[in-house]
Amino acid sequence: MLVLDAAQRCLSADAAFAHIFDTGSAGLTGRALTETSLPKPLVAALAEAADAALAGNGIRRAQVSIEEDESTRNFAILALPSNESVTLVVSPCTGASQTQGKAERFAHLRAEASLFMRDHVLSVVSHDLRGPLNAIHSWGYVLERKVDAKDPAAQRALAGIRSGVEQQVKLIEQSVDTTRAETKALALSLAPVAVRSVLDKSVSLAKGSLALQRGVAITVESPLAEEQVEGDAERLTQMLWLMLTFAVEASARDTTVQVASVIEGNMWRTDVRFTASAKALTDASAPHALEAFARRQALEPREGGRIAWAFALCKRVTEAHGGAFEHANIVDGTEVVLSARIAVAGM
Structure with missing residues (x-):
C-alpha cells in the first residue's frame, strides 16, 4: 500500500x-x-x-x-x-x-492482509471514539441546563464543547468510516470449492513464502478428500494462508505448526495449533510477512473478546461465509489455537 x-x-x-x-x-x-x-x-x-x-x-x-x-x-x-x-x-x-510469480503472489497476500487490518483498526477507532463523544455531548446538555444563560464565558465554553464534538464526529464519518468502505461489505465470487485443494494450496503457499526460511515445519492432519463448500476460493485461500503465516511467524525455529481440518455437522472447521514465542514474533532480524506493529499488538491481552488486528481478514472472510473466526490470548510459551469455521451449505 x-x-x-x-x-x-x-x-x-x-x-x-x-x-x-x-x-x-x-x-x-x-x-x-x-x-x-x-x-x-x-x-x-x-x-x-x-x-x-x-x-x-x-x-x-x-x-x-x-x-x-x-x-x-x-x-x-x-x-x-x-x-x-x-x-x-x-x-x-x-x-x-x-519467474516473479511466487514473490508477487506473496506480496499480494501481504497487501490483502494489510488492507483488511487497516480497515479493522479504523473500525475499532470509529467505535471506541463514538462512546466518549456521545458522553461529552450528553453532559454538555446537562451543563447547559445548569449554567447561567446570562454568563457569556460559560456559554462560550458550552458552544466550544458542542463544536468540538461535532467536528470529531464529522472527522470520523468522513475520514474513518469512508476509508474502510472497501472491505465493509465483502463481495464474494461464489462457486463450489474443494476444501482439501484450498487447504493444500494454502499450506504450500505458507511453506514457500515463509516457513522454509524460518525453519518451521507445517503438518496437516485431515480426513478431507472430495468435500466441497459454496464459497470464494481465493478469499478462503487468503484466510488460511494468513492463519498459517501468523503461526509460522510466532513459532521458534525447528518447531512445528499443526493443522487439523474436518467437517463438523454443517461447518468446515480448520484449527491451526502452535506454541507462541514472543521472541520469534518480534525478532526484527527474521523474515516476516506481517507489519511489526501488528505482531506486537497480537501479544497484548484481548479486550472484550476482540481479535488481534492481524486476523482481520480471517474474521471478515469467515463471517461472509456464514462462519466465525476465534482465538485465545497469544501468550509467550503457551499453546495457541487459531480456529476458522465456514458453513458447508450455501450462504
Whole structure:
C-alpha cells in the first residue's frame, strides 16, 4: 500500500509495496510521486487513479502493465480516498511473469492482509471514539441546563464543547468510516470449492513464502478428500494462508505448526495449533510477512473478546461465509489455537 497526499507526495509505503518494486519505504516517504524510482507507467497510473478518487470522493480501480526484460508484469490498482489523502493498494494480477510469480503472489497476500487490518483498526477507532463523544455531548446538555444563560464565558465554553464534538464526529464519518468502505461489505465470487485443494494450496503457499526460511515445519492432519463448500476460493485461500503465516511467524525455529481440518455437522472447521514465542514474533532480524506493529499488538491481552488486528481478514472472510473466526490470548510459551469455521451449505 502507498499513501499519497492531495499534492501526490508519498506519506507512507508499507513493506509489501516496497517488496514488489524492489525499493525501500524510506526512499519513497516524503517524495513527490514523480520523483521516486518507481516505473514511469506505474507512476502515471497511480497519479491518475489518485486524482480520480480524490476528485470523485469515491473508490477507483485501474490496471497497469510494465515491460521488463522481455516480460510483462501486470498490476491492479485500488484507490481509496480519505479527507486529504488517498491510499493506493497495488496487487499483481493475471499476466505476471512466471519467474516473479511466487514473490508477487506473496506480496499480494501481504497487501490483502494489510488492507483488511487497516480497515479493522479504523473500525475499532470509529467505535471506541463514538462512546466518549456521545458522553461529552450528553453532559454538555446537562451543563447547559445548569449554567447561567446570562454568563457569556460559560456559554462560550458550552458552544466550544458542542463544536468540538461535532467536528470529531464529522472527522470520523468522513475520514474513518469512508476509508474502510472497501472491505465493509465483502463481495464474494461464489462457486463450489474443494476444501482439501484450498487447504493444500494454502499450506504450500505458507511453506514457500515463509516457513522454509524460518525453519518451521507445517503438518496437516485431515480426513478431507472430495468435500466441497459454496464459497470464494481465493478469499478462503487468503484466510488460511494468513492463519498459517501468523503461526509460522510466532513459532521458534525447528518447531512445528499443526493443522487439523474436518467437517463438523454443517461447518468446515480448520484449527491451526502452535506454541507462541514472543521472541520469534518480534525478532526484527527474521523474515516476516506481517507489519511489526501488528505482531506486537497480537501479544497484548484481548479486550472484550476482540481479535488481534492481524486476523482481520480471517474474521471478515469467515463471517461472509456464514462462519466465525476465534482465538485465545497469544501468550509467550503457551499453546495457541487459531480456529476458522465456514458453513458447508450455501450462504
